Amino acid sequence: MKKNIQMPKLSEQMETGVLAAWNKEAGDVVKKGEVLFEIETEKVVSEVESMESGVLKEVFFEAGDEIKVDDIIAVIDCD
């Protein structure tokens, strides 16, 4: 089953965040709890953990992109 991974809202006022880095590439196996990507906001860089286990199928943004909260960042094919 495919699931969309959305830009998380890391704080109350957050409207956008910068994708600081990908820790996985398309095609990689991902385990639940592993860090998928890093988001830079006003205060810190957050390592965002995957909520699913499966294979990362597609990614729609690159490091350095500013992304709106709830925008689809990637698709994961869940186990």
Added chain:
Amino acid sequence: MEKKPEWLKVSYNKEAVEEVSGLMAKLKLNTVCKEANCPNLGECYKKRTATFMILGNICTRHCRFCNVGSGVVEAVDPKEPQHLAEAVKELDLKHVVITSVTRDDLADGGAGHFADTIKAVRKLNPGVTIEVLIPDLQGVEKHLDIVIAAKPDVINHNVETVRELYPEVRPEADYDRSMQVIQYVKTKAPQIKTKTGIMVGLGETEEQIYQVMDDSLKAGCDIFTIGQYLQPSSKHIAVKAYVTPEKFEKYKTIGEAKGFHYIASSPLVRSSYRAEEALEGGKS
């Protein structure tokens, strides 16, 4: 957005954050974690811990570092003490930290509500240790007495920054009054652990930091915290410097040598971060 140093990295687990956030919403409770946009929210919520913020989420002061909103304050929720006690039970906390907005509009500054909350938590959660992080209550001794009489285990009042930066950072507060709050608590109730803390990276010098340590010790402070100031938004006071982890370690070593029972000093330390460890460390 300015690139952050590599040591300012935190973890985020959506499920954990939503679980604790959901409980707070259900019980109509505020956390300073959320209101202050705390960088440690993800870690603390994953451990099922949070710092409660009572007396609403609107503050009557306008400190330039703080993300908590100011404006028209709300009426105090009389059910809040009971709800907070229920949340402590639900989260199975062994140590609870309770803070508040500053309520200069209330006759007792909110001291009575603090006391009611401490009592409610104790009643429903015998054995839990309680830390309150209080505003200065304008230094009014009879108001401080109300909080002291409820016998929290720790009374924390943050001086926040060095004396020289008060006009810029805490324009409505007074460095000496904050020190007097700590001194009064220690004099009146020596068994209560006293705690204070500062943010660094606001343009202070090392000597000014050591002066705060000396002043705090003189006032009878047991536990001291030092963390990096992080700018919540471009409208807030700017970060002047990102202090390195090595420098934080130096502050810890010097502070311990000066005589604090416990010092927490690292970039992501906040006054309530791992507060249980600080209390244990401060018991010696």
